[in-house]
Amino acid sequence: xxxxxxxxxxxxxxxxxxxxxxxxxxxxxxxxxxxxxxxxxxxxxxxxxxxxxxxxxxxxxxxxxxxxxxxxxxxxxxx
Amino acid sequence: xxxxxxxxxxxxxxxxxxxxxxxxxxxxxxxxxxxxxxxxxxxxxxxxxxxxxxxxxxxxxxxxxxxxxxxxxxxxxxxxxxxxxxxxxxxxxxxxxxxxxxxxxxxxxxxxxxxxxxxxxxxxxxxxxxxxxxxxxxxxxxxxxxxxxxxxxxxxxxxxxxxxxxxxxxxxxxxxxxxxxxxxxxxxxxxxxxxxxxxxxxxxxxxxxxxxxxxxxxxxxxxxxxxxxxxxxxxxxxxxxxxxxxxxxxxxxxxxxxxxxxxxxxxxxxxxxxxxxxxxxxxxxxxxxxxxxxxxxxxxxxxxxxxxxxxxxxxxxxxxxxxxxxxxxxxxxxxxxxxxxxxxxxxxxxxxxxxxxxxxxxxxxxxxxxxxxxxxxxxxxxxxxxx
Numbered sequence: 321x322x323x324x325x326x327x328x329x330x331x332x333x334x335x336x337x338x339x340x341x342x343x344x345x346x347x348x349x350x351x352x353x354x355x356x357x358x359x360x361x362x363x364x365x366x367x368x369x370x371x372x373x374x375x376x377x378x379x380x381x382x383x384x385x386x387x388x389x390x391x392x393x394x395x396x397x398x399x
Numbered sequence: 400x401x402x403x404x405x406x407x408x409x410x411x412x413x414x415x416x417x418x419x420x421x422x423x424x425x426x427x428x429x430x431x432x433x434x435x436x437x438x439x440x441x442x443x444x445x446x447x448x449x450x451x452x453x454x455x456x457x458x459x460x461x462x463x464x465x466x467x468x469x470x471x472x473x474x475x476x477x478x479x480x481x482x483x484x485x486x487x488x489x490x491x492x493x494x495x496x497x498x499x500x501x502x503x504x505x506x507x508x509x510x511x512x513x514x515x516x517x518x519x520x521x522x523x524x525x526x527x528x529x530x531x532x533x534x535x536x537x538x539x540x541x542x543x544x545x546x547x548x549x550x551x552x553x554x555x556x557x558x559x560x561x562x563x564x565x566x567x568x569x570x571x572x573x574x575x576x577x578x579x580x581x582x583x584x585x586x587x588x589x590x591x592x593x594x595x596x597x598x599x600x601x602x603x604x605x606x607x608x609x610x611x612x613x614x615x616x617x618x619x620x621x622x623x624x625x626x627x628x629x630x631x632x633x634x635x636x637x638x639x640x641x642x643x644x645x646x647x648x649x650x651x652x653x654x655x656x657x658x659x660x661x662x663x664x665x666x667x668x669x670x671x672x673x674x675x676x677x678x679x680x681x682x683x684x685x686x687x688x689x690x691x692x693x694x695x696x697x698x699x700x701x702x703x704x705x706x707x708x709x710x711x712x713x714x715x716x717x718x719x720x721x722x723x724x725x726x727x728x729x730x731x732x733x734x735x736x737x738x739x740x741x742x743x744x745x746x747x748x749x750x751x752x753x754x755x756x757x758x759x760x761x762x763x764x765x766x767x768x769x770x771x772x773x774x775x776x777x778x779x780x781x782x783x784x785x786x
Binding site for chain 1 (some may be wrong): 600604702705706709760763764767768771
């Protein structure tokens with residue numbers, strides 16, 4: 321009984337940690353996308369529309385990877 | 400918890416299970432949103448102190464409040480606390496194994512209240528209808544067989560959104576026939592640039608020359624998500640808005656399923672060849688690549704669903720978490736409550752502005768990704784001829 325409670329807490333902790341690491345990865349990824357987009361807009365201001373839509377698309381794809389991590393974290397909690 | 404999860408599994412689709420997991424996992428559901436860290440900590444604390452929803456000692460329970468808001472409900476809550484709240488009961492429509500059953504949810508609004516219908520006795524437990532037998536126990540078999548088609552809060556909100564969209568687009572379409580050759584006016588001049596944006600920036604660039612037959616779907620899905628996202632952010636009194644409609648996983652699942660079905664219908668030989676046997680790739684690599692490609696086929700709509708769901712739900716959770724902070728501190732002392740309220744309201748306004756962007760962005764991303772998938776499904780084999 322005690323061990324199951326402990327295991328549940330452990331699962332929740334690990335899942336939360338996993339979600340946190342995923343958020344960290346997304347932060348780095350989206351940060352890089354935003355940074356590069358700014359740089360390229362500064363170089364070529366006339367291409368701002370193309371750059372913006374591609375930036376949003378790339379950010380959405382990064383986000384998708386994080387959602388996988390999130391779903392996995394949820395599955396760990398409710399295995 | 401297991402009984403709740405089991406209970407969920409008899410809902411129409413298995414995707415609802417995922418929603419259930421999210422809804423019943425307040426710590427995780429709250430924890431994945433980095434920008435509400437402070438709020439999350441406090442919500443978790445009150446959860447621990449309050450001991451969940453069973454302890455009703457007048458203490459404010461932020462977790463319960465948030466979950467109640469982002470979930471669906473059989474009644475449309477206007478204001479007030481439990482017991483003496485003002486709400487509009489909505490119809491309950493059940494398809495049981497013995498036949499159809501329609502009654503008002505006002506018969507079930509009190510805790511443990513039983514309603515004797517035509518076929519069974521019913522009870523509402525955590526927004527799920529349970530069948531109670533003569534001995535007062537839950538009739539598991541009949542409960543499982545129920546298909547709940549009730550007009551819930553989300554359904555009312557959905558119908559309202561649909562009516563609003565019909566009004567907007569019928570009047571705009573009329574304006575184009577009556578004002579032919581003239582400059583757009585009123586609502587028309589608001590909608591036209593958005594439609595042109597969807598056509599030029601989303602459809603034309605991602606699908607190519609055959610973009611025209613996808614415009615109805617892309618525009619519908621864009622405006623459906625956009626308008627319902629906005630409606631979800633504004634709690635207008637006496638109108639069914641402010642619900643977490645586009646943050647409901649069933650809605651997101653249906654939208655993603657539409658995109659998936661369209662991809663399957665329009666896809667050509669070239670598309671399937673790239674999935675099952677990528678041209679120019681040696682066999683040993685194909686053994687690894689093909690399963691990944693097949694998985695990717697299903698993952699794409701799945702991520703479309705999760706993205707919309709998570710973004711919108713997170714937005715609602717943030718707003719509520721900030722407001723909950725006021726009451727958490729207000730319980731300790733009135734002064735602290737007022738102090739936190741100023742900060743909290745300012746932050747909510749800030750996050751609200753962010754959510755305005757997110758409301759548009761999620762509609763844009765969903766439509767753009769759908770268009771890109773359509774484009775790739777219809778792509779002709781240009782590269783192969785050059786090889």
